[in-house]
Amino acid sequence: MTKNNDINTNKHKEESMNIVNVHDPFFLWGLIKHSDQSLIQANETLSDADRSLLYWSCHYYKRSNVCNYLLDNCKLVCTARDAIEKLSNITKAGENKTPDLTEIPVPFILPTSPDFIVKELRDGSFISSKGKPLKFTVINEKGETKTCMYKHGDELLQDALCIAVMKEMNMIFKEENIDAEVVYYEVLPVAKTEGLVEFIDNAHPFLEFTVDDENKNSKSSDKLKKFIEIQPERQKNLFRTFLGFIISGIVLQLADRHDDNIMITDDGKILHIDFGCAFGQKTKLERLLGLFMDIPNSPFSEDVFIAIIGREDDDKEITKLWETIKDQIWLCFNALRIHKNRFKPIGEEYYQHFHERLMIANDDSEAQQALDVELEKCYNNRFNAARAFYYKIQQNIVNDNIMITDDGKILHIDFGCAFGQKTKLERLLGLFMDIPNSPFSEDVFIAIIGREDDDKEITKLWETIKDRIWLCFNALRIHKNRFKPIGEEYYQHFHERLMIANDDSEAQQALVVELEKCYNNRFNAARAFYYKIQQNIVS
Missing domain, CATH: 1.10.1070.11 (Phosphatidylinositol 3-/4-kinase, catalytic domain)
Structure with a gap:
């Protein structure tokens, strides 16, 4: 029995010696191979800074036994855990007002730079991008600063892996x-879809x-x-x-x-x-x-x-x-x-x-x-x-060209592409999808009828809109000659778009086909992606 205990003890000692290098760029990915006991034993040889590295690696993989041991034996790590939890909650709430960072407990070890002891946080603000990440500045006792960001909604483990590879390359x-x-730069995945990013200054x-x-x-x-x-x-x-x-x-x-x-x-x-x-x-x-x-x-x-x-x-x-x-x-x-x-x-x-x-x-x-x-x-x-x-x-050079006024009116702006002209992107994506001339989203219907879940009312509204648009369209057909002053070339465009060669029944049927293309496209994934590009949502 004693012999078996000696073997187990030696095994854990060997494991401890293999994992004390928390500075190994791939430490986070190798951690899963080691037992809780060996990690706790290794803790005894580590500085507070290295315990911080060990804690956050274990925290990601939910190694609660090791985490609890480290929290009980390192106050700066414990305070860091509390600080990160509060930063996470503030970011998750995502309020528009300036975040109050005075409630964040200090001092604590900055998880991304464990040699940096945070004494103060300031300049908190939400970034107007996906997930509204929280940007803030941390200051140590020497007055040195670092800029950080806490974010929700992205899996940062891949970012951390890329950075670990870069460190190994160096x-x-x-x-x-x-x-x-x-x-x-430094990235810390705190959980599957949240984490801390430390910016490179300047x-x-x-x-x-x-x-x-x-x-x-x-x-x-x-x-x-x-x-x-x-x-x-x-x-x-x-x-x-x-x-x-x-x-x-x-x-x-x-x-x-x-x-x-x-x-x-x-x-x-x-x-x-x-x-x-x-x-x-x-x-x-x-x-x-x-x-x-x-x-x-x-x-x-x-x-x-x-x-x-x-x-x-x-x-x-x-x-x-x-x-x-x-x-x-x-x-x-x-x-x-x-x-x-x-x-x-x-x-x-x-x-x-x-x-x-x-x-x-x-x-x-x-x-x-x-x-x-x-x-x-x-x-x-x-x-x-x-x-x-x-x-x-x-680089977000394409602009939004549909506007809503304060009194609820909708309008087009920017007519650089009209009379059949298209942007380069539209010519390219037009090979794969219909791009309507007057695109709209379901939001317009919801805003008019005041609710989202009534498909019957939305369908009824659309039929009413089609009837009203035909009245507008046919009025333009009747008064077609009023467009002649713009010249032969442009008048020919109106002659074709108003379907003057067609009788009323044919023209109305053709117009309905064009309108249905707009209507059926309102949920089209390809169309939505195109307009995401136009609306600067592609990151």
């Missing part, structure tokens, strides 16, 4: 003496550095170039982090890479943010437009090259720089191939993704050639008009 690059860096969306509308004749903007030139270290930082930016995008197979999801820091580093689409996932828009164009995982503009070499008009230098970048990226890529087994802790499914993306089945020559093809896709896309249009959509 460790590999350092060990292999490769001067490259993947810039990342980072700017790449959108701020893109071409101005008034400078359309230039293939680039000199905003980024001027920004980089202010401080000499920015140019070096941009180059070495650009390598990490490209390689991480390719290996993680990132999508949704519009210019609001690419950032530049004050010291010139470039980075990806928002990893809701990774490992081959794509937005609906990318799946559609991917039928017509290549959408690279790490898109970039010519501005990056110009900022690195300091001039726009030297194509020879730009080509030389690109060849240097390709050589450096291969060094990064091959280092990841050599250390492929270090990604095994993330699980079989994700490891298989890395096995394929790193082309482990290929020899070095084949892998380098395949990587060059992927890189050239990025490079050749930097001036691609279709790609630029896609990112314009992602």
Whole structure:
């Protein structure tokens, strides 16, 4: 019996020694293999900061025995638990008023940066995006600050995995003496659909550095170039982090890479943010437009090259720089191939993704050639008009063109596309769906009849509306000649749209078909997606 106890004790000691490294980027994913007892024993060797890392990993997986032990033995972690609960409740309530952060208990260990002891929270506000996340500033006793965001509604475990991979990449690059860096920020998944995000201070969306509308004749903007030139270290930082930016995008197979999801820091580093689409996932828009164009995982503009070499008009230098970048990226890529087994802790499914993306089945020559093809896709896309249009959509340049007045009247605005003209997006999506000329939602009917659940009343209302629209339409047919002053070409348009060649019965039947197209489209998923793009809901 004593011998068996000794064996069990030794087993737990060995487990403890294997898991005390809470700084392992993949610690969260390896945690599930270890018993509660071994985790509690490991706790005895940890600092408060490391206990915080252990606690939040256990909290995510609901390892209540370990969590309770840590809460009983570390006051700063216990207070952090209470603070996060209150932040979660405030965010979930999502009230429009300024959130009161004075009720948050302090001091506590900031879960995303456990060496940072929060003494004060301030500047709380709700961000007007999906889920209305709570943005706030935390301050330590030295007066140092960090900006954080608590959010509900998104699964942040994938974001955390992408960042863990980036950390491991940096460790590999350092060990292999490769001067490259993947810039990342900290994310803590607190539960399945909520968590804490720590922003990188002084980072700017790449959108701020893109071409101005008034400078359309230039293939680039000199905003980024001027920004980089202010401080000499920015140019070096941009180059070495650009390598990490490209390689991480390719290996993680990132999508949704519009210019609001690419950032530049004050010291010139470039980075990806928002990893809701990774490992081959794509937005609906990318799946559609991917039928017509290549959408690279790490898109970039010519501005990056110009900022690195300091001039726009030297194509020879730009080509030389690109060849240097390709050589450096291969060094990064091959280092990841050599250390492929270090990604095994993330699980079989994700490891298989890395096995394929790193082309482990290929020899070095084949892998380098395949990587060059992927890189050239990025490079050749930097001036691609279709790609630029896609990112314009992602950057919310399409506007809302249907308005409601304060006295309840509905109207169209912006008539740049009329008389059969269509936007590029409408011409493209028109291949797949009907896009009515006067789109509307069920909300209009609900607003008129005052309730949502009466299909009989909605149908009755629609029949009344069709009768009234026919009266309007036929009145225009009767007075058709009043449109002649606009000229032959436009009058011909009215002649066709008012179906003057048809008798009243035929015209009314044809109009009903057009109206039913509008009516039946009000719940159409494809139409709804198109208008989501138009209404700037695509993230």
